[in-house]
Amino acid sequence: MSLSEQVRDGIAREMAKYPKKRGALLPALHLAQAELGHISVETAKELAEVFEIRPIDVMEVVSFYNMFYDRPQGRHHVYVCTNLPCSLRGARTLMRGIEARLGIEAGETTADGRITLGHEECLGACAYAPMLRVGGTYHEDLDLEKAMQILDGLE
Amino acid sequence: MLTVPYVTSYLSEHFGDDAFRTLEGYRARGGYQAAKKALTEMSPEDVVELVKTAGLQGRGGAGFSTGLKWSFMPKETDKPKYLACNADESEPGSFKDRILLERGPHQMLEGILIAAWATGAEKTFVYVRGEYAYPARCLQQAIDEAEAAGILGANVMGTGFRHDVVLMRGAGAYICGEETGLLESLEGKKGQPRKKPPFPAQYGAFGMPTTVNNVETFCHVPHILTRGADWFRGFGTEKSPGTTIFGVSGHVVRPGLYELPLGTRLDEIVFEHAGGVPDGRKVKGVIPGGMSMPVLPASMLDVPMANESLRERKTMLGTGGIMVMDETTCMVRAACVITYFFRDESCGQCTQCREGTGWMNRIVERIERGAGTHEDLEVLLDVCGKMEGQTICAFADAAAWPVQGLLRHFREDFEEHVRRQKCPFPDSFEL
Ligand SMILES: Cc1cc2nc3c(=O)[nH]c(=O)nc-3n(C[C@H](O)[C@H](O)[C@H](O)COP(=O)(O)O)c2cc1C
Numbered sequence: 001m002s003l004s005e006q007v008r009d010g011i012a013r014e015m016a017k018y019p020k021k022r023g024a025l026l027p028a029l030h031l032a033q034a035e036l037g038h039i040s041v042e043t044a045k046e047l048a049e050v051f052e053i054r055p056i057d058v059m060e061v062v063s064f065y066n067m068f069y070d071r072p073q074g075r076h077h078v079y080v081c082t083n084l085p086c087s088l089r090g091a092r093t094l095m096r097g098i099e100a101r102l103g104i105e106a107g108e109t110t111a112d113g114r115i116t117l118g119h120e121e122c123l124g125a126c127a128y129a130p131m132l133r134v135g136g137t138y139h140e141d142l143d144l145e146k147a148m149q150i151l152d153g154l155e
Numbered sequence: 156m157l158t159v160p161y162v163t164s165y166l167s168e169h170f171g172d173d174a175f176r177t178l179e180g181y182r183a184r185g186g187y188q189a190a191k192k193a194l195t196e197m198s199p200e201d202v203v204e205l206v207k208t209a210g211l212q213g214r215g216g217a218g219f220s221t222g223l224k225w226s227f228m229p230k231e232t233d234k235p236k237y238l239a240c241n242a243d244e245s246e247p248g249s250f251k252d253r254i255l256l257e258r259g260p261h262q263m264l265e266g267i268l269i270a271a272w273a274t275g276a277e278k279t280f281v282y283v284r285g286e287y288a289y290p291a292r293c294l295q296q297a298i299d300e301a302e303a304a305g306i307l308g309a310n311v312m313g314t315g316f317r318h319d320v321v322l323m324r325g326a327g328a329y330i331c332g333e334e335t336g337l338l339e340s341l342e343g344k345k346g347q348p349r350k351k352p353p354f355p356a357q358y359g360a361f362g363m364p365t366t367v368n369n370v371e372t373f374c375h376v377p378h379i380l381t382r383g384a385d386w387f388r389g390f391g392t393e394k395s396p397g398t399t400i401f402g403v404s405g406h407v408v409r410p411g412l413y414e415l416p417l418g419t420r421l422d423e424i425v426f427e428h429a430g431g432v433p434d435g436r437k438v439k440g441v442i443p444g445g446m447s448m449p450v451l452p453a454s455m456l457d458v459p460m461a462n463e464s465l466r467e468r469k470t471m472l473g474t475g476g477i478m479v480m481d482e483t484t485c486m487v488r489a490a491c492v493i494t495y496f497f498r499d500e501s502c503g504q505c506t507q508c509r510e511g512t513g514w515m516n517r518i519v520e521r522i523e524r525g526a527g528t529h530e531d532l533e534v535l536l537d538v539c540g541k542m543e544g545q546t547i548c549a550f551a552d553a554a555a556w557p558v559q560g561l562l563r564h565f566r567e568d569f570e571e572h573v574r575r576q577k578c579p580f581p582d583s584f585e586l
């Protein structure tokens with residue numbers, strides 16, 4: 001898979017905003033990943049060319065940031081926040097329940113490739129705990145039943 | 156759903172009103188008048204002086220004087236100058252910047268414009284944590300509106316002053332909230348903090364003079380411009396003026412946001428505003444300012460929430476994220492969660508931090524499992540001591556403080572685990 005024209009145009013627009021073009025690397029990775037699902041070695045090579053840096057420079061950045069993936073992921077990312085405020089309100093109990101219902105553990109993907117489950121650090125929703133995010137969408141004030149309704153609704 | 160603060164003051168009074176999020180609604184409430192006044196009636200030096208006199212302190216955690224920080228920006232320079240707005244908000248227990256972005260993005264942009272005038276900055280990079288997809292959309296919409304209306308861009312409100320705002324999204328790394336980690340990340344690199352000096356005002360984003368301020372810090376600025384330093388000093392304490400938006404979480408009846416003057420007593424926030432602990436249980440401990448700040452025991456909650464008084468109790472205001480733990484809470488489990496976080500988020504540049512956070516986490520987990528020894532407690536304190544003040548950035552201190560706090564006030568919890576060789580708190584939150 002290679003970067004589409006659309007992504008390349010988007011990257012060019014981002015580059016114009018920064019005094020040095022490398023400033024647009026994180027925006028570029030977001031754009032590429034939104035289209036391709038993860039940043040493969042090939043994608044890193046293409047990006048490296050666009051940015052005139054080495055592929056290893058791109059991969060280093062990918063591995064530093066939790067939200068960039070260097071391998072294929074489930075269709076949906078489900079992250080349960082397990083930091084202290086959420087844990088105080090039962091986040092880890094919720095996580096166990098979800099693991100049992102999905103038959104996987106945090107860090108794994110369901111056999112049908114539908115859901116990758118993970119735990120996550122504080123997401124800035126501590127008053128509405130426990131909570132999880134599916135991609136960019138927050139779901140707050142959950143219990144196991146509400147959480148499973150949300151997960152069951154994912155294609 | 157993120158709800159508007161239960162108690163509001165000047166920052167959040169219009170947050171219940173959807174129109175306030177739009178340029179039209181913001182202007183209808185007097186929006187952008189303060190920036191207009193600064194740019195047309197005041198010199199940059201006047202603005203810096205005013206913010207200094209008002210006594211505004213940064214709301215990102217360190218509490219540094221905002222006016223003073225602005226005055227560090229070089230005046231005679233041919234380099235472009237920048238601002239960076241820190242919207243990385245990743246300190247566990249903190250969620251105030253999120254509502255400021257979602258419900259009042261123009262208020263923040265106006266504060267940025269005034270700061271830009273005061274420092275001579277031509278561009279602001281707003282660094283929003285990657286997980287804040289919705290707050291980022293709200294802000295981008297406001298930026299687009301302001302550009303279209305000529306409030307941002309080549310000729311700000313017809314004054315000839317140029318200022319652009321660029322929103323960048325992070326990608327899930329707590330350390331990018333540290334200001335030089337943020338600058339590295341802006342440059343498209345790993346967010347590893349820089350050695351200081353040079354400080355950002357000399358060598359900041361892309362090597363140019365840069366001032367970094369927190370979202371909330373910018374939000375106070377238009378109000379100071381409009382209503383003056385004396386008015387601002389009417390809120391809060393002599394040394395810590397103004398309000399802040401406290402976030403209350405954990406074991407309380409009404410977790411949420413509360414905009415209150417600095418210096419409001421912690422027990423008033425926990426019991427009167429947030430309703431105390433549910434079901435008649437008692438408070439055991441409260442973390443007063445985000446997870447990096449040392450815990451306070453129930454006997455010390457009469458403290459005013461301002462740095463000068465919190466420091467006397469060996470803790471700090473931090474981000475104002477208040478976490479309440481009730482009497483069922485096992486403080487060793489709390490230590491497990493806290494140390495896991497810091498172990499996971501250390502950027503790994505400094506040995507003391509990389510190794511120390513791992514050591515702390517392994518020791519407290521061992522104690523929680525019932526395999527700890529009395530010697531472990533001494534080792535734990537020793538590791539904390541070695542992490543403090545030794546590293547490139549304050550992350551290592553921030554990792555050591557909460558553990559020291561737990562041992563200072565709840566050592567008995569740790570001892571009891573060691574004596575019984577198991578966790579003595581069956582009703583505590585699950586790990
Ligand atoms: C480990 C670490 C994490 C930090 N995270 C944040 C953050 O998420 N948001 C923030 O505004 N400041 C954060 N800070 C503080 C910043 O380094 C900096 O002091 C602040 O953004 C300055 O703005 P202010 O003066 O307006 O508070 C962090 C500091 C450290 C050491």
Ligand code: SF4
Nearest residue numbers: 502504505508546548
């Ligand atoms: S103290 Fe920790 S987080 Fe900060 S630079 Fe050193 S290793 Fe990185």
Ligand code: FES
Nearest residue numbers: 081086123125126
């Ligand atoms: S601890 Fe879960 S959102 Fe803050």
